[in-house]
Amino acid sequence: MIELRHLTKRFGDRLAVENLDLTVQRGEIYGLLGHNGAGKSTAIGMMLGQVWPTNGEVRVCGHDVTTRRQRALEKVGAIFEAPVFYDYLTGRQNLEMLASYTAPVVPDRLGEIIDWVGLSGREHTKVRTYSHGMRARLAIAQALLPQPELLILDEPGSGLDPEGIHEMRHTILRLRREMGLTILLSSHLLNEVEQLCARIAVLNQGRKVFEGAIAEATGRQNWLRLRVGDFAAAVKSLLAERLIADHRDGRLITLIDGICSDQIVRRLVEQGMPVFEITPEAETLENFYLGLTKNA
Amino acid sequence: MFLLQFRNELWKLFGKKRTYIGFGAFFVAQILMCVFLRYSEAQRDLAALLEGNGYLAENYISALTVAVYMLIPQILLLMPLYTTLVGGDMVAKEAEDGTLRMILSRPVSRVRLLFLKWLTGVLFCFLLVLALGFVAAAIARVWFPWRDMFVWIPELVFSVLDAGEGLKLYALSQVFLATNAVVAFSIAFMFSCFNMKPAAATILALSVLFLSLVMDNIPFFERYKEWFLPHHFRCWLHVFAQPTPWARIWESQCILVGVALTVFIIGAAAFQMRDIKS
Numbered sequence: 328m329i330e331l332r333h334l335t336k337r338f339g340d341r342l343a344v345e346n347l348d349l350t351v352q353r354g355e356i357y358g359l360l361g362h363n364g365a366g367k368s369t370a371i372g373m374m375l376g377q378v379w380p381t382n383g384e385v386r387v388c389g390h391d392v393t394t395r396r397q398r399a400l401e402k403v404g405a406i407f408e409a410p411v412f413y414d415y416l417t418g419r420q421n422l423e424m425l426a427s428y429t430a431p432v433v434p435d436r437l438g439e440i441i442d443w444v445g446l447s448g449r450e451h452t453k454v455r456t457y458s459h460g461m462r463a464r465l466a467i468a469q470a471l472l473p474q475p476e477l478l479i480l481d482e483p484g485s486g487l488d489p490e491g492i493h494e495m496r497h498t499i500l501r502l503r504r505e506m507g508l509t510i511l512l513s514s515h516l517l518n519e520v521e522q523l524c525a526r527i528a529v530l531n532q533g534r535k536v537f538e539g540a541i542a543e544a545t546g547r548q549n550w551l552r553l554r555v556g557d558f559a560a561a562v563k564s565l566l567a568e569r570l571i572a573d574h575r576d577g578r579l580i581t582l583i584d585g586i587c588s589d590q591i592v593r594r595l596v597e598q599g600m601p602v603f604e605i606t607p608e609a610e611t612l613e614n615f616y617l618g619l620t621k622n623a
Numbered sequence: 624m625f626l627l628q629f630r631n632e633l634w635k636l637f638g639k640k641r642t643y644i645g646f647g648a649f650f651v652a653q654i655l656m657c658v659f660l661r662y663s664e665a666q667r668d669l670a671a672l673l674e675g676n677g678y679l680a681e682n683y684i685s686a687l688t689v690a691v692y693m694l695i696p697q698i699l700l701l702m703p704l705y706t707t708l709v710g711g712d713m714v715a716k717e718a719e720d721g722t723l724r725m726i727l728s729r730p731v732s733r734v735r736l737l738f739l740k741w742l743t744g745v746l747f748c749f750l751l752v753l754a755l756g757f758v759a760a761a762i763a764r765v766w767f768p769w770r771d772m773f774v775w776i777p778e779l780v781f782s783v784l785d786a787g788e789g790l791k792l793y794a795l796s797q798v799f800l801a802t803n804a805v806v807a808f809s810i811a812f813m814f815s816c817f818n819m820k821p822a823a824a825t826i827l828a829l830s831v832l833f834l835s836l837v838m839d840n841i842p843f844f845e846r847y848k849e850w851f852l853p854h855h856f857r858c859w860l861h862v863f864a865q866p867t868p869w870a871r872i873w874e875s876q877c878i879l880v881g882v883a884l885t886v887f888i889i890g891a892a893a894f895q896m897r898d899i900k901s
Contacts, residue, residue: 338898369900372898372899372900375727376727377728377898377899378899379896379898396730397730397731397732403728403730405725405728407721407724407725407728410725411722412722412725413635415638416634416638420634424634424635425725425726425729427624427627427628428730428731430624473729
């Protein structure tokens with residue numbers, strides 16, 4: 328559904344996106360991670376034909392966005408952080424207006440979508456009276472009106488309270504389950520991405536530093552939690568014996584290929600260091616992400 | 624689709640309260656000017672001018688004469704202010720608010736969107752001018768009688784007309800006034816298409832117009848007056864001249880329409896090339 332090839336965007340001297348390759352397959356929820364200024368929104372802007380690439384190619388739904396933008400975006404819905412509407416118009420007027428830039432919408436379809444997002448009864452009220460959560464629902468409604476196959480969500484949880492984030496997460500899952508949409512989700516909320524996405528890409532300073540399945544990210548290194556009297560001395564000894572590959576946080580170790588945890592325990596006990604605990608530590612996406620961006 | 628999108632742009636423009644600032648301000652200004660003309664020495668000076676030229680003042684100090692007199696300063700100062708306010712807002716405010724990004728995530732071409740917005744602004748200009756002309760005549764009629772008309776025309780001395788002919792030409796002059804409004808609006812609209820704040824677009828457009836006005840009034844630039852917009856803006860007053868200098872009026876109209884289209888094209892080119900970011 329989305330293909331980026333050698334995509335580069337330069338704003339003056341600043342390189343916002345550098346040589347980015349990325350593929351989002353039909354039907355998947357794909358996460359785009361990165362801190363502020365990493366290039367996520369610029370990349371999304373290029374996917375929607377709002378930002379012109381300096382180099383490279385962007386294809387959405389099989390069409391080149393730069394040369395055939397209108398065809399490429401026919402089946403695309405988008406939601407941006409802190410959704411903005413015409414406050415002085417009603418929710419329904421906003422929907423009619425935004426939908427008309429894709430195709431006219433029949434009233435039944437409009438009613439159906441309003442009902443789906445749970446705004447029935449409030450559609451004739453001016454948007455200035457809407458809460459943040461209601462605006463988020465209106466944003467989903469406007470994205471769904473053109474019957475999209477691809478949904479691009481740029482920080483959709485931004486500014487929402489925990490209840491709103493929970494609701495947004497369930498809505499995204501419903502969208503995929505009930506409508507079979509392909510979803511590109513850009514977010515800071517690593518926990519949300521971990522729960523929603525099958526595959527992710529991590530951007531740092533405009534460059535892609537990781538692309539792969541969530542399982543690949545969280546299961547990349549098998550960390551063991553080791554509780555001993557003197558962690559520093561234990562690590563020194565194990566490194567000298569070439570039994571561990573790495574250590575961190577004063578409690579975690581990772582083994583060299585072919586080494587089992589019983590060998591670690593035996594070695595430490597032989598050296599007179601009692602072992603109180605040795606247990607597998609699940610890698611979180613947060614740790615993986617922080618490790619990646621720190622190293623980069 | 625085009626009409627639907629045009630209706631939407633009208634919703635957006637006329638749904639905003641600030642769109643009506645111009646209408647309200649003109650209404651208040653006209654009442655104040657009319658009362659001032661009615662009860663101040665200004666009326667005596669006008670009578671002296673008429674009688675000095677051999678006309679009976681009481682026949683010509685009429686609702687239509689006063690309406691035209693009230694329009695002159697408003698067209699010169701207030702109308703550019705309100706049309707550039709709307710023009711400066713049109714694209715830049717949407718870019719600033721973020722609604723432009725929402726629209727441009729849809730399969731609509733930038734040029735089409737811009738043309739719709741410009742057309743909406745042109746309609747606003749016509750409505751503003753028609754309301755201005757109608758209200759000026761209506762308010763003047765409250766304090767002044769319905770009699771023959773006297774108009775002082777820059778470059779052409781003055782003209783006297785009977786009430787019926789005067790009303791016809793007054794209505795026609797509104798069409799040419801609307802062209803002036805469209806030019807002022809289009810200049811602000813062009814700046815609005817660049818990456819800048821709405822207020823900056825309005826101020827830049829007003830600067831262009833006022834600079835042009837200042838240059839037009841400097842005697843040393845007399846030979847270059849055709850290059851300045853106010854020279855062409857004045858063609859609405861030439862409608863009242865007898866005989867009507869149609870060649871001069873159409874020349875100015877063509878230049879004004881040309882300026883409006885040129886600035887639209889410049890704005891569209893800038894808008895097409897720029898990146899729309901949050």
